[in-house]
Amino acid sequence: MTAHSPQRRRFLWQSVLAALALANQGRASDWQQGVRRLQGELLVDGVPTSAGARIQPGATLATGPASRTILVMGQDAYLLGADTQVTFHPAERPEQPLHSPGLTLQAGRLLSVFGRGQKNLHLPSLSIGIRGTGIYLQSEAGQDYLCLCYGQADLSRRDQTAEQEFLDSAYHTARLSQSGQPLRNGPLLNHSDEELFMLEALTGRTPSFTDNRY
Numbered sequence: 001m002t003a004h005s006p007q008r009r010r011f012l013w014q015s016v017l018a019a020l021a022l023a024n025q026g027r028a029s030d031w032q033q034g035v036r037r038l039q040g041e042l043l044v045d046g047v048p049t050s051a052g053a054r055i056q057p058g059a060t061l062a063t064g065p066a067s068r069t070i071l072v073m074g075q076d077a078y079l080l081g082a083d084t085q086v087t088f089h090p091a092e093r094p095e096q097p098l099h100s101p102g103l104t105l106q107a108g109r110l111l112s113v114f115g116r117g118q119k120n121l122h123l124p125s126l127s128i129g130i131r132g133t134g135i136y137l138q139s140e141a142g143q144d145y146l147c148l149c150y151g152q153a154d155l156s157r158r159d160q161t162a163e164q165e166f167l168d169s170a171y172h173t174a175r176l177s178q179s180g181q182p183l184r185n186g187p188l189l190n191h192s193d194e195e196l197f198m199l200e201a202l203t204g205r206t207p208s209f210t211d212n213r214y
Helices: 006-023 193-201
Strands: 034-039 042-044 060-063 068-073 076-080 085-088 102-113 118-122 126-131 134-140 143-157 164-169 173-178
Touching: 060 068, 076 193, 102 193, 134 193, 164 173
Parallel strands: 102 118
Antiparallel strands: 034 068, 042 060, 060 085, 068 076, 076 102, 085 102, 102 134, 118 126, 126 143, 134 143, 143 164, 143 173
8 A cells, every 4th residue: 555645644643533532432423424524625516615514415526636535424434535526326215315325436536434235336437336345446547446445346347348347355455447458456555444444433333354454
């Protein structure tokens, strides 16, 4: 995994401490929802947004240069990197207004941890079906990248190749997708175990690899 800059590490560990304090309360309370930490610029449906704002399924988020955003939506938590654009799919169940069934990452970097239930994730070249897991997505310079940090996922190419793959990952399994080339193994890029611990703590959970590696 790439080394963090001092600024990024400060942001991360301040977020870890805040998340652990919330997790010690024993449940993900309602006031934890929304943008938990914000560094730099965040637009929600084109409108500048600040920390504490609630994000609804169906919204499109865009971050600026050098931005980092941590948010909670329902049972799920997200870390958005700089120059990222992502659209959360609208809720399908009135009884779960904060439950987004998936997302589309148009560009940038996104680390996510999910609660129970099926999610459908889309990148420019890939569609991913998962159930409750941790995953990192990146779309930059005409290349899509994913790391299934833990859990299971069905991958399918969105081009005419119709290439598919099933992943069952105990600890960081990465794939690269580029037009005209088959899916291939990738290195670990731009995310860390500390970030996964922090995001899971915001919803009262720990990563599934915890018992085996820590």
